[in-house]
Amino acid sequence: MTQSSRTDLCSQPTQAVSTEKYAKLVCDSTIQLHQPLQLILSTLDRRAMALTKLANFESALRDAKVMQQLSPSSALGYIRAATIYSEQRKQRHVIDICNKGLMTVEPSDMHYDELRRTKSDAEQHEAKGMDFVRQLPFDIVTTTLIPLFVDTSPLDPLKPCSYLHVSNLWRDYILQCSDGLCFKTTYNQEVQESRNVGN
Secondary structure: OOHHHHHHHHOOOOOOOOOHHHHHHHHHHHHHHHHHHHHHHHHHHHHHHHHHHOOOHHHHHHHHHHHHHHOOOOOHHHHHHHHHHHHOOOHHHHHHHHHHHHHHOOOOOOOHHHHHHHHHHHHHHHHOOOOHHHHOOHHHHHHHHHHHHOOOOOEOOOOOOHHHHOOHHHHHHHHHHHOOEEEEEEEOOEEEEEEEOOO
8 A cells, every 4th residue: 555545545535425324434444544544653663672772773773664655744854764864873974864854844743842852852962072182181192093094095075084073173284294284176188286285
């Protein structure tokens, strides 16, 4: 059964002609159709939580995705996936899944605010950076750490250089250690090196 079919099946049909007896029967029947779905969602949520506690993140995420497919208008599947990513310290994934949920879920959903808070918490965690370099002596950083991972070949200006984004202090140490950065530039189909000394 496709998602569209399930949604159509579980929504209250509009009645051209309404008699109280049959209108109530339609309403009650539609409510009963939702009960098995809620039971399945609740079971998947509990299993995904247990799988997360067992560090079986792949299976837990699979259950969370099934929850989202079965009921895309419910925040629960998105919250469960965000919780799983959060347990793995993948804050960018938490933010992405929350954004997807916030675009899909109605603000009237009882868990909508929890979804917003989850996103906000992930943004705060992502903004925090542990800067262990600050506590190390400058000599150790410049003579031991930086040479371990800094490539001396020219940088491609179109590709981000991840180690320059660790922190401002880290970037400054790299610049001081290397006497500036060397970039590849292309001019008349020849690759030339240009040196950018400074910040």
